[in-house]
Amino acid sequence: MKNFEDIQEIIKNSINNLDFNLEPRLLYEPIEYILSIGGKRLRPSLVLMACNLFTKNIENAIYPAMATEVFHNFTLLHDDIMDKSDMRRNKMTVHKKWNENIAILSGDAMFITSMQLALKTEEKYLKSVLDIFTKTALEVCEGQQYDMDFETKNDVSEKEYLKMIILKTAVLIAFSLKLGGIIGGASKKDLENLYNLGINIGISFQLQDDFLDVYGDVKVFGKKIGNDIVSNKKTYLLIKSLELADYNKKIEIIKLLSEENFDNNEKIEKITNIYNSLEIKELTQKKIKYYFKNGISFLKNINVSENKKTELMKILKKLINRNY
């Protein structure tokens, strides 16, 4: 079994080997840039580790793994325009460093590139991989649209929120695991296990992201605390507060959301106090663990020896405990 460091090394080299030294420069430079500023490379790691559960030879999974990473970065590129985010991974976003038109177009080119990488899948799996890949890609768009719909909606239910993050985040993680399984020759039953593992872990990760925006350690998290609060983002914490608050507290929250010229730190403090009073912290931690454990139960069901699962288990645990 390859360990996580081996896998990361393979991915790093494979990304470096992608050739974007092409003309016109203003189309390809932003692609090089966003791929070079890193990130956890979670999705391609999952492809390769899932493949490695079933076969030693993960060579055939490398290009498909690159496809998930390039696709993911394409969604970040377009999402950053839509969310008007100026920074990503402590660097300027593409639309800020260049401009919006360049971000739109190089994003388009990235998505096409991700399809080209997926097209290097072994021919016997090609059709099914592309069917699931395009289905997943469309779901990610749906998730992003729901997320935008929620901006002007103060009565988002937990169910609606879960549906949104499943589409926006979890399906791509689930697809990555399943993709690795397909190329590794997993059984239909195990492909389902991998997919369900991904959905649950994906939900868990997103809930944790929401959680860390309020309760994370800024030094570990790498993002400013309270970003989501300032931008009125409909996180799990906010949605749950709106659901659990009594009439007066609900009015207070909505007032905080609608005020235009608020001092950011004051707003963060006030909303955090409301979360604390409603025990949102504990509630969210419970949910994170619930979905994580749920996911792991699907990993346990996968029909390969337990020792082969150790590395994947280790990395999933590391990711979920990373900051609290």
Added chain:
Amino acid sequence: MKNFEDIQEIIKNSINNLDFNLEPRLLYEPIEYILSIGGKRLRPSLVLMACNLFTKNIENAIYPAMATEVFHNFTLLHDDIMDKSDMRRNKMTVHKKWNENIAILSGDAMFITSMQLALKTEEKYLKSVLDIFTKTALEVCEGQQYDMDFETKNDVSEKEYLKMIILKTAVLIAFSLKLGGIIGGASKKDLENLYNLGINIGISFQLQDDFLDVYGDVKVFGKKIGNDIVSNKKTYLLIKSLELADYNKKIEIIKLLSEENFDNNEKIEKITNIYNSLEIKELTQKKIKYYFKNGISFLKNINVSENKKTELMKILKKLINRNY
């Protein structure tokens, strides 16, 4: 042989049968909208007519033909954001009717949909069709980037301009013809003929578009005359004028391009007068005919009986003579 009206009817029904009655509505409504406001459906027509050269049964080409139409409309959607165009086919553009975020995201979803339609290609042709489709899609992005690069460049050469319109316009027309040929079972030689027909006809059409912006009949053309002049678009006519003008006239053109608060009609008149004095009208007409004839020579080389080519020839001639 199916005639052009039969082909148009098939395309109309097939587009109507595409199901975008899906949630979230703000993702799928703009797709329905842009596909419903028509256009010439040139690309899917070319797919089906090219296929029909080699086989009576064009059924298998219908979904791939839809893929070219959906892809083309995706590029229009994103190009309209980048060009800040408010109107398209006498209707509001998507980013104007909704907003930019919705136009970016539903454009992304359209591109994914076009890939899904292409995935319905018969399995034996699937890999090669998708390889050429994604290559073409990337070239179209490159063309759009060159077009944007030209906005701030006053020394675009004819060669650079031709390269740009080949990428932005001609390769998709060439791909459409070749795609029909592949599905119809054409020989490698005839696939090349189809592709070269498409490149030349595509150049010819784009030159004609440039030409009609200045010399077209507004009632037939359906667009306001002089749009390209007002927006300083680097058309063939402008590029050629900058190349052929003497020093003083060149200064005059550049001055007209750089003035901010110009009366539009006056600007159109002045630029048109310069074109006339440099015989740009005749020169452009000559070029349009040159590439058109060049294209037709590749059609003549295709190894099927002449009577099978009649319908395709007729429609190409109709398109090129449509307004002058």
